[in-house]
Amino acid sequence: MQHWNATLAITRIRGVLVVTLPPDLAQHGLDALRQAVLERIAEERIRAVVLDFSAVDVISAEEFRRVRGFLQAIRLMGADVAIVSLSAGVVLYLTEIQADTAGLRFFFGLDEALQHFSQ
Amino acid sequence: MQKENKAEGRTLVEAIQQFTGFMEFDAEGKVLNANPLMLQSLGYELEQVLAKDHGFFVDPSQAADANEFWERLQRGEAVSGEFLRVGSQGRKVWLQASYTPVMGNDAKLHKLILLANDITEGKNRAANSNGIIAAIEKSMALVEFGLDGTIIRANSLFLERMGYTEEELKGKHHRIFVDPSYANSEAYSRFWSELALGRANRGRFERFSKSGDSVWLEATYSPIFDPSGKPVKVIKFAYDISSQVEQSEALEQALAETREADRQRRELDRAVQEMSTPVTPIWEGILLLPLVGVLDSMRTSDIMNKSLAMIAETRAKVFVLDISGVATVDTAVANQLIKITKATRLMGCDAIISGLSPAIARTIVELGVNVDEIRTTATLRDAFESALLMVGETIGSKGADAQAG
Known part of the structure; x- marks a missing residue:
């Protein structure tokens, strides 16, 4: 079984943490990722965290709920958040299940998000 | 010496009687004797036939020839040939026979010896084969x-x-x-060389009549072998299937036409679908979808799929959904529009719904649809202006740039 290596999935670019989500958003992996990200925010000056969904082909309602909780925790730490690179399939699914996306910021890709947070 | 000759003669008769039917008649044609083979062929015991007249065994169909038959025998002429006789219980018996008269010293018929082989089985088999051949000749085209x-x-x-x-x-x-x-081709030469080697060929063949008309035959070319197994000729048995082939061709053509019609219909459907969701890039980063007509769930689903695909393809930042051509907006339609705008937002593309008439605006409010998160404008022009601002451009600045250039 492949384990997600959290250290490899987190990159800092101009004060923004880019977190590439693993294809498998299982509880264990996401918890480890959250822990690593929150510790980085506490230790460094992070303006924003961008969750990159480019590797995620499918997502369940429960997994999205956990991601949302992850983003709320980051916000509480004082960093801005955004989601990028949602695939059309994932978007259709989230729309169909009427997932709660209020207050979240979405960008087409990483470039757009980084550009936004650099302004 | 005479004694030896007699013994030899008796041995010869016994040998003949072992394999040949034998019956002996007197000058009147009454049975004097018969050997077991003859009795077996006729199905009688000896006692049943002794003193019976020859006519007793003659089939009625051959009775008319009796006079001539006896006249020849009276003259001392042997009569041979195939004779139809009647056995026990009226059973027809074919005999390959020879009637040999034994003349007395007075040159009159003294006795009559009948030697015969039962050929009934062979006759029946031949008749059966002839019947089959006649039936084939009547029902199939046949060429040798x-x-x-x-x-x-x-x-x-x-x-x-x-x-x-x-x-x-x-x-x-x-x-x-x-x-x-085809006649000059190698395939045609091979066709005949294979048959000459004794290999049959079966299939559908197109042939041409004297007038040049196409004739389709379902045919079998069967080599015929001599007793040593060597091919000697080829017989072709054929059915004319031209009408079936014509029907089949007509059916195939009809099917092809149906397929073509179906393809055109699907093409038309696709074109209609394309036209019903004409998502078009109108500016760098701006997509426009002018909606006309009635919105139902199927069409909304198409709009959603196509819009998301176009956003992914063009990396659009703003999606303008113009509903000035939409006939009515009810709760279902409003919810569908909200769904589309939410979906585009998840792709990182802001949506603007333009073309809201006062009537539609009032309806939406009265329906209680939550439109807080949706950006709307009264006209397409307003939406375009907003979209340009969102992508960091204005018509004015473009115009100024153009004039400066």
């Missing part, structure tokens, strides 16, 4: 060829179908029935 394809004979069905007389065909080659290009 030499091993090189030369026509030996053809039956009336074949002649009639192909428009030839037997004289016209006799001695001609089979190639007169086939397309000239």
Whole structure:
């Protein structure tokens, strides 16, 4: 079984943490990722965290709920958040299940998000 | 010496009687004796036939020849041939027989010896085969060829179908029935060489009549072998299936036309679908979808799929959904529009719904649809202006740039 290596999935670019989500958003992996990200925010000056969904082909309602909780925790730490690179399939699914996306910021890709947070 | 001759004669008679039926008649034609083979063929015991008249065994169909038969025997002439006789219980018995008169010193018929072989089984088999052949001749086209394809004979069905007389065909080659290009081909040479090797060929063949008309035959070319197993000729049995082939071709054509019509219909459907969701890039980063007509769940789903695909393809930042052509907006339609705008937002693309008439605005409010998160404008022009601002451009600045350039 492949384990997600959290250290490899987190990159800092101009004060923004880019977190590439693993294809498998299982509880264990996401918890480890959250822990690593929150510790980085506490230790460094992070303006924003961008969750990159480019590797995620499918997502369940429960997994999205956990991601949302992850983003709320980051916000509480004082960093801005955004989601990028949602695939059309994932978007259709989230729309169909009427997932709660209020207050979240979405960008087409990483470039757009980084550009936004650099302004 | 005389004694030896008699013994030899008796041995010869015994040997003949072992394999040949024997019956002895007196001058009046009454049975004097018969051997077991003859009795077995006729199905009688000796006691049942002794003193019976010859006529007792003659089939009524041959009774008319009796006078001539006896006249010849009276003259001392032997009579031989195939004779139809009647056995016990009226059973027909065919005999390959010879009647030999034994004349007395007075040159009158003294005795009559009948030697016969029972050929009933062979006769019946031959009749059966002849019946089968006659039936085939009546129902199938039949042609006999030499091993090189030369026509030996053809039956009336074949002649009639192909428009030839037997004289016209006799001695001609089979190639007169086939397309000239095929007749000169290697495949055609192989066709006959395979048959000459004794290999049958069966299938559907297109042949041509004397008048050049196409005739489709379901045919079997069967090599015929001599007793040593060597092919000696080829017989072709054929059914005319031209009408079936024509029907099948007509059906195939009809199917092709149906497929073509179906393809055109699907093309049309696709075109209509394309036209019903014409998502168009109108500026760098701006997509426009002018909606006209009625919105239902199927169309909304198409709009959603196409819009998301176009956003992914063009990396658009703003999606303008113009509903000025939409006939009515009810709760379902409003919810569908909200769904589309939410979906585009998840792709990182802001949506603007333009073309809201006062009536539609009032309806939406009255329906209680939550439109807080949706950006809306009254006209497409307003939406375009907002979209330009969102992508960091204005018409004014473009115009100024153009003038400066």
